[in-house]
Amino acid sequence: MSARLCGPLQVDGSLSRGQGSHPWISDSGVWYVQIWVLENCSPLLTVFGARRGTHTQKVPLAACVHVCLAHVSRVQLGPPRWISFLGHVTEVYLVHLHASVYALFHRLYGMYPCNFVSFLRSHYSMKENLETFEEVVKPMMEHVRIHPELVTGSKDHELDPRRWKRLETHDVVIECAKISLDPTEASYEDGYSVSHQISARFPHRSADVSASSYVDTQNSYGNATSTPYSTSRLTLNTPGQLPQTLSSPSTRLLAEPPQATLWSPSAVCGMTTPPTSPGNVPPDLSHPYSKVFGTTGGKGTPLGTPATSPPPAPPCHSDDCVHLSLPQATAPKKEERTDSARPCLHRQPHVPNDRGLEELHGGKGSVTLSDLPGFLGDLASEEDSIEKDKEEAAISKELSEITTADAEPLVPRGGFDSPFYRDSLPGCPRKTLSASSSTQGTSANPEPLNSSLDKSGPDTPKQAFTPIDLPCGGTGESPAGNRERQASLEASILTPSPCKIPPQRGVGFGSGQPPPYDHLFEVALPKTAHHFVSKKTEELLKKAKGSAEEDFTPSASPMEVLDRLIQQGADVHSKELNRLSLPSKSVDWTHFGGSPPSDEIRTLRNQLLLLHNQLLYERFKRQQHALRNRRLLRKVIRASALEEHNAAMKDQLKLQEKDIQIWKISLQKEQARYNQLQEQRDTVVTQLHSQIRQLQHDREEFYNQSQELQTKLEDCRNMIAELRVELKKANSKVCHTELLLSQVSQKLSNSESVQQQMEFLNRQLLVLGEVNELYLEQLQNKHSDTTKEVEMMKAAYRKELEKNRSHVLQQNQRLDTCQKRILELESHLAKKDHLLLEQKKYLEDVKLQARGQLQAAESRYEAQKRITQVFELEILDLYGKLEKDGLLKKLEEQKPEAAEAAEERLDYCQDGCSDSVTGHNEEAPGRNGETKPSRPGGARGGGGGGGRGGGSSSELSTPEKPPNPRAGPFSSRWETVVGEPTSGTPTTVGSLPSSESFLGMKARELFRNKSESQCDEDGLTVGSLSETLKTELGKDSGVEARAPLTLDGPLLPAPKPDSVGQLRIMDYNEAQLEHS
């Protein structure tokens, strides 16, 4: 795009100048720039919108739009002198400007409806701008539907870049196209197609202003007749029915036709204004045209219209029409279905062409019919004959070419599926006709045109056209035309001549040049995508046929195409200019004197550039559409694939249905078989049933028999049971009899034995009898004495018996008493036992009690023992201390004598033995020079100190022991003996035991024995000593048995201080007791 932007800028150096200044003051470069800007704006907009959609670009664009709109309006509103001053150049530019503004309008409205509308609202609400709005904006607005975004969207939402992100550039273009009502711009795709159709139909019925456009278009088509497209347009205006259609309400045109017939603005403009407008020309625009150029001058609406309506040259027209027809008529139908469309199309082709054209030509006036030829004719007539001829020839040539071209492509089209097949065929004759008519018209029409122009007031616009057309068509050719045109322009201020002028030129150019870019436009229309495919194929097929194909190829949207045609015309013009001989040119220029050729060339160049621009624009558009077409193609391919798939599926379905039928047949067979089998089974079942019945009967019989048998069996069993009972009875009888037998046998044996006894007894009886006889004899002899004795005996016996009885009684009584006594005693015993138990218990208690007390006492005793031990310890301690002191003193006093003893004592003391007594004991042997006794002394010392193990120490400490037991029992005896020394030497106990004391004596004895028996006999002496001690102890033990009882009382509380020895003795005593 940037390249495109730069290109034109560089071409025209004057651009920069003009932008700041007023548009109409500035030179043509400014116009160029503005047009250029506008032309490029719309694609830019789409591209930018698709890419970014930033609103930053919107502002300058909006401003640009505003400026351009203002320019357009001003130019249009501006004083005619400006226009006149600017001349045709401005007009040409104006056309471009209009077109580009229109495009821009569409883009802006399509992409940013809310913003754009609000901009329009804000800007044109001002009164000063109202006019501009009426003239420029409003007409454009009539070409657009209400944008859905106006309802649903918002300003901010529109500017959202995301909105465009998914869309390609061509998508954006199509989106915009959907909004448009302009057939060239509009898209009939998707949901919009329906609305389009509706919109297409409604306006006609309602006879709205918008409808008129269609009328115009139709009319124009009618005028243009040559185009097959027109036929399609006039589908309803069937050849014979045309009048009907005009009158009949059923048709689309309804009210329109009359107008059209009356007034045929297109016819008026026909030549001048492009008939392409049917689709392209917005209703408003067409209306104004109709008003202006059409019948009544009253209707005449201002100049706003021209922009869209720049009329293309008739030949191009035809091309355009072909294109247009395709989108308008075919496209919607195609969408529905080709089949449905066909019938309509069949009719169409036949109908309109001949009659409609003729009628239109005839009825509506020369202008419409003449169209191209008329204008050409005009031009031709005005110009030199040679030139005319040339031109005529060229034009006719072109026309013929076009027609042929049209015809040629159309035929193949018809050949194919496309609905145009038939269209094309009838189209050919028409075109030929039209061509012929046009050719004829060229020769004949000029006059009527002129006359018409001259004649009628309302026709003045036409007049205005014509003059302009003339110059346009042959600017360079006829100065007169220029003049006239200028004059007409001057005369009619309102003339929208610019529109017509360009067409005129376009005609010229178009006729002269086959549109070089036509092929580019093929892609331009979205609707024709499918058609394009088919067409392409056709083209490929018929490429060989002619190069004119291009001509035939449909032109793009009307307004742009119109522009193009104009430009083509211009090209032609320039060509022709070139062809023209220089002199003629020069003559012309010189003749008129005004217009320098350079100027012309420049303008032309500018135009060329413009066209180039337009071309670029269109190319861009084409590319976008191509992209889109590719996509659509993909869709088509996919659809076809799906169709094929569908067909395949159908085939499969059929196959399956066949299968199903086969299965059904087999099913029936199976059912039949099944029935047969069932019947067989039934028969079998019945047979079996009868069998069963028989068997059952048999069974019953058997059953009865068995029952009888069973009863018999039971009888038998009963019999058997009875028999058994009898048997048992018999058995028992047998047993009984056996028993009886045995008894009897026993009895028998008994009786035998009894008999034997009896015999024996009998014998005895006999013997006794004999004895008795004998005794009787004896008795008889001694009977007298015995009776007294017996009596005596009896009496004695009785007495004795009585005595015994009484005795027994006594004895019994005694027994009773004894028994009683025993019982008493037993009870006593029990009592005593109980008492005993109680006593025992009590004893236990008492024992326990005593034990408790005893324990307490023992514990106390223990304590006492401990105390005494402690005391002993203490005392001994003290003694030790005392002795130490005493010894030290003695040592000082008797050093020489007792040195040894002292030393020994000291030694002993140093030994650590606290017992001083042992020391004394040691002393004795020490003196004797014997060290042996030191042992027992030491041991005894330990025993004394510890106070334990009296037993062990007692043996060793024998010399001391004896006194212990004696202390108690022999106290009386010893008191006298020991009393003195003990009392006398209480403090010196630790020293040598005095010779008088028992210990001393014993010690002496001991030592004496020792000395006597020498050291070797020590053991003996010790043994004897121990024996003596034992004997003494034996005596003591006897005493001691008594002693402890008595000791408890007096001894315990009386650790009398009379003698330490006694205390010690007691201690030992106790120890012994404990030990024992």
Next chain:
Amino acid sequence: MTEDSQRNFRSVYYEKVGFRGVEEKKSLEILLKDDRLDIEKLCTFSQRFPLPSMYRALVWKVLLGILPPHHESHVQVMTYRKEQYSDVLHALKVIRFVSDATPQSEVYLYMHRLESGKLPRSPSFPLEPEDEVFLAIAKAMEEMVEDSVDCYWITRCFVNQLNSKYRDTLPQLPKAFEQYLNLEDSRLLSHLKACCAVSTLPYELWFKKCFAGCLPESSLQRIWDKVVSGSCKILVFVAVEILLTFKIKVMALNSAEKITKFLENVSVLCFT
């Protein structure tokens, strides 16, 4: 029937109202009325119920064997005990081991040592751990028992019981303590273990001194009721309960020393 009639008819309601001691006191009195006191019953009673303080000394003396089960011999035995006490005390005084200024608990200690034959050569001999246990118990006992003779005897017998009857069980108490603590609150135990405080816990204070000096005497009495009656496991439960009571504070302490210190001073905390 006679017993019932002797009982207070309100006794049924006392427990409902919350005076638990009344009925117990009654039953204890009944128990004590028997001529030959049933020591087993007294044991179970003192294990199940707190002893009324007026009978505590008597029951303890009976349970510890200071008094025989026969009422008759009580007086005599008591005189013996008293005499023994005075004798020993006298002996100690004689050997100038104690003086009037010597604290009573130490006097008891020396008496005890004397009686067990372990009297040191001089009072200045350092104390052995056993002596410290004795001292602590004696101090606590001083607060509980008014009469010094009773106090001495009870202390002595109490310590003897600990040393003889519980000799085997006491060393196992720390283990039992850990076990029960684990059952009650394993987290606390793990905390203690983490602090290495388990081994340094004041087991001696708890199980050897039987909380003497650790708890106030009023509560100590009740614990010792159980100890005297023959169950030393009460010590474990008391220790566990102490730890649970002061769980939060113990958990807050992180070093073994702190924990031991804190637990040793629980008696102070009890009053605060």
